[in-house]
Amino acid sequence: MSPPPRNPTAAWLESPLAREREAGSMQRQLHERLKCAILDGGLAPGSRLPGSRALAEALSISRNTVTAAYEHLAAEGYVQPDRQGTRVTELAPPAKAMRAVKSGAAPATARRLAQIQPGAPRAEMDAALRPGMPALSHFPAAAWRRAIDRAIRNASPATLGYGDPLGEPPLRAAIARHLAIARGVRCEPHQVVMAEGAQEAISLCVRLLSNPGDMGWVEDPGYRGAKAAMHAGDMRIVPMRVDAEGLCTSERDWHKHPPRLVYTTPSHQYPAGAVLSVARRLALIAQARRHGAWIIEDDYDSEFRHTGEPIGAMQGLVDDAPVLYVGTFSKTMFPSLRLGFVVLPAPLMATVQKPLEEMLRGGHRHEQLAMADFIESGQFSRHLGRMRRLYRERQQALRLALARHFKVPHEIDGGHCGLHLTVRLPPRFDDQRIAADALRHRLAPTALSNFAIRPRPSDNGLVLGYGNTSAELFEPLVKRLSQLARAAERA
The missing domain is CATH 3.40.640.10 (Type I PLP-dependent aspartate aminotransferase-like (Major domain))
Structure with missing residues (x-):
């Protein structure tokens, strides 16, 4: 008995389906291949899919697997069974839009998003001197x-x-x-x-x-x-x-x-x-x-x-x-x-x-x-009381380390409350460069100028968090920060 005539739309399916469990069931693999072919235009609208028996023999899988995959595609609307077989549904082609996105065209978004400017790069949660982070331990x-x-x-x-x-x-x-x-x-x-x-x-x-x-x-x-x-x-x-x-x-x-x-x-x-x-x-x-x-x-x-x-x-x-x-x-x-x-x-x-x-x-x-x-x-x-004492001690330790080891002209703002100190620097020290360089050393101070909409020369400095950094680390951290600040000084 001669084999049934091969449907040209099935030519792309001739590579065998994977038998490994990790690849998924035969039905799922077949369903995905057919769906992708329909969306990509490999199976044109109105074209007839191979008969379930012929496709099963071509792929060496059971006819029930093919029938189940066809029924799934029909339920999703990709194909439509009729008396003459199973035909591909007329769909709006998404291929061009998908290629445009892949080629780098940005999808349209609300205009207001353009006004929300990104801040400084996000530091890891446990990075030292990160503002706004409580003592998690x-x-x-x-x-x-x-x-x-x-x-x-x-x-x-x-x-x-x-x-x-x-x-x-x-x-x-x-x-x-x-x-x-x-x-x-x-x-x-x-x-x-x-x-x-x-x-x-x-x-x-x-x-x-x-x-x-x-x-x-x-x-x-x-x-x-x-x-x-x-x-x-x-x-x-x-x-x-x-x-x-x-x-x-x-x-x-x-x-x-x-x-x-x-x-x-x-x-x-x-x-x-x-x-x-x-x-x-x-x-x-x-x-x-x-x-x-x-x-x-x-x-x-x-x-x-x-x-x-x-x-x-x-x-x-x-x-x-x-x-x-x-x-x-x-x-x-x-x-x-x-x-x-x-x-x-x-x-x-x-x-x-x-x-x-x-x-x-x-x-x-x-x-x-x-x-x-x-x-x-x-x-x-009780927790708040313990944290107040801890943060008071950590702030005092940070102030002492700054006084001893931060060899750059600076002034300290605030400190009566909270989990951070703001250290103002002369404009010749690039606060954003200092913050970026510090990240490479797992330090996460924030540049003061990043908080300003209309930065002034006085909006230059570093916001140093002490909430989640142990007091004994402040001296070596401030020494490193001082080195980075001197390296960022503008000529």
Whole structure:
């Protein structure tokens, strides 16, 4: 008996299918070959596939395998069976578009993405002197594990489903009580909205309160994430300078560039470390009320004040302040926890609660319940106390190392709070080159100029994190940093 006539569309299938288990089942291999041939144009629209018996014999596989592959392709819409066999469906050809992407043509994206400029290269998590990184090895993991275990053990099966879109009520209540005592924030639990860290909380404020084209004021130099959140909301950003008293504004600014949102870090300006004076706080609140603006108060690093009593939050300074208070557990606990929050003014909460319930979905329920237990049991306060002492010691050690071994003219800003020091350098020392060279030695200071939208000569220096670097390492690290700084000096 002579073999059946060979269908020309099957010629490309003559190479045998792989028999190794790693290659996948025969059915999957055949399905992928046929699908790729259809998408690439090797099997033209309307062409007829080989009969299942003929193809099975040509490839030395079972007819059932071919039949199953054809049925899968038909279910996906690549082919269509009829009385005369199985034909390739007429599809919009994607091949040209795919080749364009492969050849280097960038896919179209929203125009706002072009405004979000990349920052410095990301350093490894354990790189020395990285700003914003807490002492991860000192976190009480055993106590946290017990809190997680209790949350899972005591929770009903219903907690595996979606929770309250605004966050777990026990955690919102615990946060409200903690903020009232530790930060002087005036709020009820229902005003607390949970988010995935401070960044998402700021983005939520932008979504709730701004329209495309509205103006947003940001500190300059300041936190890049706030700028990114406003750019993503199609806002027009106005950089506002900071000095030794924090954010600088004038009557002229309010009339020339009236903002919808004002972002500020009043308790510990990031990265310069200034504290916004009470006179400027009251003036900012009064002007915001007069012009219908909202203030986003990012209470950055406020829990770790090293000298004197903690600085109270601006939100609690006067009744009904137009202030949205943003906080996070990324520094007080650990970054990957991804728990932050925003406290909304009561009148605003009454307006946006229903939209928020549609916009958000409750998640991380066991982590939120564990965090509530961690706060209410006193573990959180004890952990903060231990970390304050540790960070105070590490900052003192870093200051001493800078005084002894940093052989470059410099001034130190801040230091009363937080996990970093800002070292200002004369303009002849290229801070971005120093930071880039330091990365090659597993050091991760950030160039101060990277935080500025409109850099000035004074915006030149290094932001040195000491939170996650042991004190005994500072002397050799600063010696190396001094060498790199001298090498980056401009002629």
